[in-house]
Amino acid sequence: MANDSTAQDGGQDFLDQLRAAASGGSHGSDISRSARRLSGFFAAVIGASVALFLLAVVYVYPTHILWLVIAVTVLYGLGIASACLWYLRVRRASNRGWSRRYRIGFALTIVLYAIGVALTVSTDWHTAWFWVPYAILTAAPVTAAGLLLREAR
């Protein structure tokens, strides 16, 4: 808090401090924008993976071709794991609120995915006009979470 010696003869000019704060804020905004591009791409990949897997559950699982079902499931698991590992490796910063937004977006996507699975199990609908838009809707929350940027004060 207040420190008279610092305020009066601390050696650093107030204007210099203001310039340092403005410059730091500007650099922080640059880092945040760069982080947003990467997290947006990552979130879109995760959203697309979940959407494609939902379509696989709708169209591939009912065929009961065991090797195909296993191959699709393994491919999905590997895809998600690879995307997460890649993101952890290349991430250098996160924009403000990213973790919370991603958690909420991902949870909503998983809820929509679960509703989709419940629908396909309980009904015999396999019409593309319903499932393709629904898959896109499933991917939307997590993708949106990655693209939103909270502007810091």
Next chain:
Amino acid sequence: MSTDATHPRHEIDEHLSSPVRLSIIATLAKVEDAEFQVVRDTIELSDSVLSKQVSLLESVGYVAVRKGYVGKRPRTWLSATELGRHALARHVAALRAITDGVGA
């Protein structure tokens, strides 16, 4: 002498009165977290200077430091705490109030 501290200089935060520390906290205030190297390169500091200043900011609760590994590579993540963000806002407001009309 009055005991009421109303002059903006009383809001000056001694921990943020260094332009280097101010740059660090102002940068971190705009992000959720950032890797040590990113902050170092952005503010153009040496490892030792950044480490020393971050330690000071961490000791007063303005910056949080998290260490971890990605694969076998160690990583250090820095983030501004809520206390740090509020301190920055107060400090900058005080600087603006003091320098208002000076040409800042």
